[in-house]
Amino acid sequence: MNKVKTPDYILKLKPYKPGKPIEELEREYGITDSIKLASNENPLGPPQSAVSAMTKVLMDSHRYPDGSAFHLTRKIAEIQGVEPGNIVLGNGSDDIIGLLTRAYLAPGDEAIMTLPSFLMYEIMVNSTGAASVFVPLADGTRAFDIDLDAMLEKITEKTRMIFLTNPNNPTGTVIRKNTFEAFLSKVPAHVITVLDEAYIEFATDPECMMGRDYVNGEKPVVVLRTFSKAYGLAGLRVGYGIMPEDIALALHKVRMPFNVNSVAQAGALAALSDEGYLKQSLEVIHGGLSYLYGELDRMGFTYYRTQSNFFLIDVKRSADQVFELLLREGVIVRSMTSYGYPEFIRVTVGLPEENRRFIKALAKVTA
Numbered sequence: 219m220n221k222v223k224t225p226d227y228i229l230k231l232k233p234y235k236p237g238k239p240i241e242e243l244e245r246e247y248g249i250t251d252s253i254k255l256a257s258n259e260n261p262l263g264p265p266q267s268a269v270s271a272m273t274k275v276l277m278d279s280h281r282y283p284d285g286s287a288f289h290l291t292r293k294i295a296e297i298q299g300v301e302p303g304n305i306v307l308g309n310g311s312d313d314i315i316g317l318l319t320r321a322y323l324a325p326g327d328e329a330i331m332t333l334p335s336f337l338m339y340e341i342m343v344n345s346t347g348a349a350s351v352f353v354p355l356a357d358g359t360r361a362f363d364i365d366l367d368a369m370l371e372k373i374t375e376k377t378r379m380i381f382l383t384n385p386n387n388p389t390g391t392v393i394r395k396n397t398f399e400a401f402l403s404k405v406p407a408h409v410i411t412v413l414d415e416a417y418i419e420f421a422t423d424p425e426c427m428m429g430r431d432y433v434n435g436e437k438p439v440v441v442l443r444t445f446s447k448a449y450g451l452a453g454l455r456v457g458y459g460i461m462p463e464d465i466a467l468a469l470h471k472v473r474m475p476f477n478v479n480s481v482a483q484a485g486a487l488a489a490l491s492d493e494g495y496l497k498q499s500l501e502v503i504h505g506g507l508s509y510l511y512g513e514l515d516r517m518g519f520t521y522y523r524t525q526s527n528f529f530l531i532d533v534k535r536s537a538d539q540v541f542e543l544l545l546r547e548g549v550i551v552r553s554m555t556s557y558g559y560p561e562f563i564r565v566t567v568g569l570p571e572e573n574r575r576f577i578k579a580l581a582k583v584t585a
């Protein structure tokens with residue numbers, strides 16, 4: 219008989235629930251030609267420059283990747299104005315979250331995060347035996363700002379890490395420079411502040427803080443970036459962290475030697491040099507947002523302006539039901555019920571025709 223004892227803290231984990239494959243949903247609901255506005259992906263498809271670069275390296279697939287990701291690391295360091303020793307690459311920024319928690323958390327430790335927040339923080343923290351401590355977002359009157367003062371109040375001797383998402387998911391709000399600096403000055407030096415900037419490229423608020431400005435300061439700050447959103451490469455799984463060198467060295471010790479494969483390295487490197495693609499991504503998102511805001515205003519919906527490529531709409535009825543009805547129209551969005559907002563849906567900005575189709579479907583299912 220199997221005598222393996224799975225630790226209690228592993229048994230208690232709530233696994234990340236991936237969405238069903240699009241073909242499966244189409245089969246189940248008898249629809250074709252559906253559009254996915256649910257996962258904050260880039261609607262443009264991957265950069266052509268990345269596809270060409272990746273096609274070339276496929277011929278070297280019999281070789282191991284460059285375990286130090288020499289060229290990609292240097293290019294990122296150059297763009298971010300830091301040293302290569304400040305960069306750690308990962309199999310998506312998810313991987314960096316895992317490396318941080320593995321290197322710095324142990325049973326009895328605590329990590330503070332907002333409620334709701336990106337689900338991987340809790341999963342990764344709790345899988346080390348440490349505990350996640352949650353701080354609710356400020357309420358609707360402050361349009362869901364992260365309550366940094368309340369987070370400071372939760373800091374104890376056991377706290378090792380604080381997760382902040384900027385812009386935040388699912389709310390699309392940003393942290394202002396002055397608010398952050400006041401916060402950071404009060405964080406004890408034994409606590410790592412993790413700034414997840416998965417969507418930072420989309421932000422237009424001039425007061426929005428940038429984590430890299432604080433990485434070489436007195437307090438330990440780690441910034442997470444990804445190629446999954448503005449760079450259109452979610453399927454490749456490439457992300458990175460910018461951090462003080464001692465933390466980077468610790469993460470290199472616990473990472474898999476080849477955690478970013480050669481195709482992903484080539485695609486990410488090409489995408490970084492493709493300024494045209496990034497510009498087009500931002501135009502599509504910002505243009506799409508002004509169209510969607512205009513239509514939702516016209517239809518009388520309450521929604522929350524975003525600094526990201528997704529935003530929340532208050533549908534003032536069951537979000538699960540609206541999600542189902544939209545699905546039958548071939549439009550896939552995210553119900554926010556599991557995030558604690560049972561009457562909100564989250565919509566990712568799509569291509570112009572996708573946005574029009576979403577608006578038409580929303581009007582129909584809420585008529």
Ligand SMILES: Cc1ncc(COP(=O)(O)O)c(C=O)c1O
Pocket residue numbers: 257258309310311312313336383387414416443444445446452455456457
């Ligand atoms: C806030 C946030 N952080 C990180 C990620 C994951 O990024 P990656 O694809 O680089 O693992 C996501 C993905 O949706 C996200 O919303």
